[in-house]
Amino acid sequence: MRHGDSGEEFDAAGKFAFPAFNNGHTHLAMTLMRGAGDGEKLQDWLDNTIFPMEQRLTPDLVYKGSMLGLIEMIRTGTSRFLDMYYFVEETAKAVEKAGLRATLGTPITSFGTPYYKDAKDALRIAERQLKSMRAGRVGYCVSPHSIYLNDEETLIKARELADKYHVWLSLHVSETRKECVDCHERTGKWPVEYLDGIGLLGENTVLIHAAWLTKMEIRLIVENGSSVIHCPVSNMKLASGGVMPLHELLDAGVTVGLGTDGASSNNSLDMREEMKIGSLLQKSHRWDATAANARTMFRMATLGSTDFAFIRLDDVRMLPHHDLISNLVYSGGAVTDLIVDGRLIMKGGEILTFDEEQAKKDFEEASLELIK
Amino acid sequence: MRHGDSGEEFDAAGKFAFPAFNNGHTHLAMTLMRGAGDGEKLQDWLDNTIFPMEQRLTPDLVYKGSMLGLIEMIRTGTSRFLDMYYFVEETAKAVEKAGLRATLGTPITSFGTPYYKDAKDALRIAERQLKSMRAGRVGYCVSPHSIYLNDEETLIKARELADKYHVWLSLHVSETRKECVDCHERTGKWPVEYLDGIGLLGENTVLIHAAWLTKMEIRLIVENGSSVIHCPVSNMKLASGGVMPLHELLDAGVTVGLGTDGASSNNSLDMREEMKIGSLLQKSHRWDATAANARTMFRMATLGSTDFAFIRLDDVRMLPHHDLISNLVYSGGAVTDLIVDGRLIMKGGEILTFDEEQAKKDFEEASLELIK
Numbered sequence: 001m002r003h004g005d006s007g008e009e010f011d012a013a014g015k016f017a018f019p020a021f022n023n024g025h026t027h028l029a030m031t032l033m034r035g036a037g038d039g040e041k042l043q044d045w046l047d048n049t050i051f052p053m054e055q056r057l058t059p060d061l062v063y064k065g066s067m068l069g070l071i072e073m074i075r076t077g078t079s080r081f082l083d084m085y086y087f088v089e090e091t092a093k094a095v096e097k098a099g100l101r102a103t104l105g106t107p108i109t110s111f112g113t114p115y116y117k118d119a120k121d122a123l124r125i126a127e128r129q130l131k132s133m134r135a136g137r138v139g140y141c142v143s144p145h146s147i148y149l150n151d152e153e154t155l156i157k158a159r160e161l162a163d164k165y166h167v168w169l170s171l172h173v174s175e176t177r178k179e180c181v182d183c184h185e186r187t188g189k190w191p192v193e194y195l196d197g198i199g200l201l202g203e204n205t206v207l208i209h210a211a212w213l214t215k216m217e218i219r220l221i222v223e224n225g226s227s228v229i230h231c232p233v234s235n236m237k238l239a240s241g242g243v244m245p246l247h248e249l250l251d252a253g254v255t256v257g258l259g260t261d262g263a264s265s266n267n268s269l270d271m272r273e274e275m276k277i278g279s280l281l282q283k284s285h286r287w288d289a290t291a292a293n294a295r296t297m298f299r300m301a302t303l304g305s306t307d308f309a310f311i312r313l314d315d316v317r318m319l320p321h322h323d324l325i326s327n328l329v330y331s332g333g334a335v336t337d338l339i340v341d342g343r344l345i346m347k348g349g350e351i352l353t354f355d356e357e358q359a360k361k362d363f364e365e366a367s368l369e370l371i372k
Numbered sequence: 373m374r375h376g377d378s379g380e381e382f383d384a385a386g387k388f389a390f391p392a393f394n395n396g397h398t399h400l401a402m403t404l405m406r407g408a409g410d411g412e413k414l415q416d417w418l419d420n421t422i423f424p425m426e427q428r429l430t431p432d433l434v435y436k437g438s439m440l441g442l443i444e445m446i447r448t449g450t451s452r453f454l455d456m457y458y459f460v461e462e463t464a465k466a467v468e469k470a471g472l473r474a475t476l477g478t479p480i481t482s483f484g485t486p487y488y489k490d491a492k493d494a495l496r497i498a499e500r501q502l503k504s505m506r507a508g509r510v511g512y513c514v515s516p517h518s519i520y521l522n523d524e525e526t527l528i529k530a531r532e533l534a535d536k537y538h539v540w541l542s543l544h545v546s547e548t549r550k551e552c553v554d555c556h557e558r559t560g561k562w563p564v565e566y567l568d569g570i571g572l573l574g575e576n577t578v579l580i581h582a583a584w585l586t587k588m589e590i591r592l593i594v595e596n597g598s599s600v601i602h603c604p605v606s607n608m609k610l611a612s613g614g615v616m617p618l619h620e621l622l623d624a625g626v627t628v629g630l631g632t633d634g635a636s637s638n639n640s641l642d643m644r645e646e647m648k649i650g651s652l653l654q655k656s657h658r659w660d661a662t663a664a665n666a667r668t669m670f671r672m673a674t675l676g677s678t679d680f681a682f683i684r685l686d687d688v689r690m691l692p693h694h695d696l697i698s699n700l701v702y703s704g705g706a707v708t709d710l711i712v713d714g715r716l717i718m719k720g721g722e723i724l725t726f727d728e729e730q731a732k733k734d735f736e737e738a739s740l741e742l743i744k
Contacts, residue, residue: 035692039661068691072688280649289417289610319739320735322406323408330410330609331635
């Protein structure tokens, strides 16, 4: 069969085709920080490693970091993702180049950063991105970072902006117990309860992490039709504590997707791993080998997917063929081909849309700059 | 540089060399059952899927299943392993063919199986294997399956056999809470305490799983100089409950290795994944991002290694180079080359010691026989 504008012939014989993955939460350009300060305590790691490096970010670094992340995504079968990061227009350029799909947002905070003066400036940048949107594979959303980095006024303005442009509103919430306790002390409400109270929950709201929830908050998520993105590897690696109540959310009818978070807290962007580890975490935590089975994880990892990835049926990790979905989730296998929007992006292990070797070289040089 | 009897030139420029992995516990030929009955409860899975399939095992199936497992091991950088399975002489043949190292043992049980009449017969098979041993890359050990599948007399005889031939004595122990409670009800002692009481703990004893331990038992392991193999993925997947007290064992000075267990309860044989997931499990369980760090896991995964594996330094998952060990543990990367005993086993992604495609074809045909 012939595919889209690449004009490449593609023969799927002997291959297992599956919906390409949708990575529900990442900070793509953080490939730049992969492995830096690993094993430090969360706050030390942020204060001593990540924040100082982020001070030195440039648009060029974000572009090159994004390109490296896209190589990994393509090679592991991901065709779309929801991203939150600085200079995200550069990530947009990279995604256009690679031929993938993405929804991107600038992290909005109430205080100034090297990327904007204040909340007003951040919201202005977000609106500029929304105005620039055209129909296509790359879009924007509104991404207030979190409750703890935003005042109420900024959160409400972010919500209004998302509604005005009919786009997603995505934010980190209830990632750690400390965050929940701090919110409760300050506002008298748990984080999701607080968000509901100020009108932040809607059908276009995407709650990232949502690892620490009360039953009452799960009810609020259901009533508002909001969605949740689960990031098991990041939660485990950063020792966020507790275990996300996945089955309680799914049983209540909440749409739950899966995300890797950034490469600096994972440290990969591989949705196959995310499915496996997400499943293992629930089974182990619940003492129930039937929890979070392969099909549940696979559905979460491929929400809304309209693209296709392929693995050879004789890949050593896909053998034998007792259960191909189980093999994909628990054993893996090398993705050889990826078709996005009818266009062949990778064929037989070769990326067709850009020069992979050059992108890696550019990244290597750029990453050296960052640690200078 | 030139390597051993393969006579192949090997250029390591641009590659990250690391000690090849030592997989401390697996049932290699269980690649045949990968994915079968996944997500069932442990006992249902064993009764309805695994045991009926194992009834139909033949030496030929074990050879072909072992060859498939060896492909995966080579491709993920493992050069040696400790195995427990039926028709294990066939696994020995496969390992010789592939050029890897292994220590193999027939699972000894006090009752008859399709592979031997009774405990006496099982011990006779084990001794035959020990007598056949020559200096080289492949050896045997004595592998009583577990306390719950053996009477005291058989366990003691197994110990005597291991001592007589100066080989490892390896057995599953304290994998589930049920096993511990059952042992305590029957004998008045916890499993490791019971083993100590009948003289089963020695410097050549390898305790597999050891996930449910009391402090007193950790002391007994230290006093006897026994070793432990941790299998985090299998423990999580089978929902064995609880979390192995890794830091308590390491702090007490116990030698702890890492194992994948069989492909049917993992479902891969990839020590890179085992390191990552083992680390995440401890961090998550202990609410401590500094627990089980990359170097700790790397040491456990490469115990006693004298071989080398290689990954390209510009592998997308090895970039950037803030911390190569962290990249290997948390991000991965494709192993391109493997040198075992001075001999090049894989070069630039091509396995040199046998025909990989043919081994996969043979396996595919064989695995169809198994489900007939």
